[in-house]
Amino acid sequence: MTLPLSFPPVAECVPRPEDAAADRQALDALREQVLQANLALPRHGLVLFTWGNVSGVDRARGWMAIKPSGVAYERLQREDIVVLALADGARVAGTLKPSSDTATHLHLYRQWPGIGGIVHTHSTHATAWAQAGLPIPALGTTHADYFHGEVPCSRPLRPDEIARDYEGATGEVIVETLAGRDPAACPGVLVSEHAPFAWGRDAAQAVHHAAVLEEVARLALYTRQLDADRRPIGTALLDKHYLRKHGPGATYGQQPPAART
Numbered sequence: 001m002t003l004p005l006s007f008p009p010v011a012e013c014v015p016r017p018e019d020a021a022a023d024r025q026a027l028d029a030l031r032e033q034v035l036q037a038n039l040a041l042p043r044h045g046l047v048l049f050t051w052g053n054v055s056g057v058d059r060a061r062g063w064m065a066i067k068p069s070g071v072a073y074e075r076l077q078r079e080d081i082v083v084l085a086l087a088d089g090a091r092v093a094g095t096l097k098p099s100s101d102t103a104t105h106l107h108l109y110r111q112w113p114g115i116g117g118i119v120h121t122h123s124t125h126a127t128a129w130a131q132a133g134l135p136i137p138a139l140g141t142t143h144a145d146y147f148h149g150e151v152p153c154s155r156p157l158r159p160d161e162i163a164r165d166y167e168g169a170t171g172e173v174i175v176e177t178l179a180g181r182d183p184a185a186c187p188g189v190l191v192s193e194h195a196p197f198a199w200g201r202d203a204a205q206a207v208h209h210a211a212v213l214e215e216v217a218r219l220a221l222y223t224r225q226l227d228a229d230r231r232p233i234g235t236a237l238l239d240k241h242y243l244r245k246h247g248p249g250a251t252y253g254q255q256p257p258a259a260r261t
C-alpha cells in the first residue's frame with residue numbers, strides 16, 4: 001500500500017514538551033478566568049445558593065471552561081472548573097459534572113463566534129420579567145448605555161423541546177430570539193418562564209453584562225410601577241447613548257496604561 005504524499009512524518013505527530021507546557025498554561029489561565037468570573041456572581045448579588053454559572057472559551061484551542069454543577073461558590077477551586085471541547089463537548093479536564101446548562105452555553109458559542117463568555121443567573125428582577133414572559137423596554141439611558149433596544153424575552157419552550165434536549169433547545173430559542181440583532185448590541189436575553197442569560201467578549205465582561213441586565217430589570221420594574229404607561233425612550237436618545245459608547249470609533253472601557261512613569 002502506498003501512503004498518501006501528505007501523510008505527516010511520525011516525528012511531527014509526537015507532541016513537543018513545549019507545546020504541552022503551553023497547553024497547561026492556557027488551561028490554567030482559562031480556568032482561573034472562569035473561576036474568578038463565577039466568584040464575582042455572589043459578590044454582585046446575582047446568585048443565591050448555586051443558582052447560576054459562568055463559562056469562558058479559548059477559541060484557539062477549541063475549549064470551553066464552565067462551573068461544575070451544584071458546587072457552592074465558597075468551596076469552588078480552580079481545578080473544579082470543567083473544561084470541554086467546544087466542537088463535541090468531550091471532556092478535556094476536570095472530574096466534576098459540568099453545569100446542567102452546559103449544552104446551552106455550547107450552542108451559543110457555536111452560533112456566535114464573537115462571544116467569549118456566558119453567564120446564567122436567576123437574579124431576582126431579570127427573572128421576574130422572564131417569568132412574566134415580558135421583554136424589558138429601554139426606558140432610560142442606563143439601559144441604552146448597554147442594550148441597543150429592548151432586552152428581548154424568548155417564547156416559552158414547547159413540551160417536545162423540553163423532552164428532547166431541554167438545554168440544547170434553550171440555546172436554540174435564545175438564538176431564535178436574537179434573530180436579526182447583533183449579540184454584541186444586545187448582550188443578554190430573558191428565557192421565558194426561566195431566567196436571564198448574558199454574554200460578552202470574555203467571562204468577566206459577561207458577568208458585567210449580567211449585573212447590568214439585573215439593574216435595568218430592577219429600574220424598569222420600578223419605573224412601570226410609578227407609571228404603568230411609560231413608553232420606551234425615542235431612537236434619538238437610544239442611539240446617542242448606545243453609539244457613543246459602542247458605535248464606530250468608540251473607545252469605551254479602554255483603560256489607561258497600568259504604570260505611568
Ligand SMILES: O=C(CO)[C@@H](O)[C@@H](O)COP(=O)(O)O
Nearest residue numbers: 050051052053069070099100
Ligand atoms: O437554571 C437552573 C435551575 O433552574 C440552573 O442553571 C441552576 O440551578 C444552576 O445549575 P448548575 O449548578 O449550574 O447545574
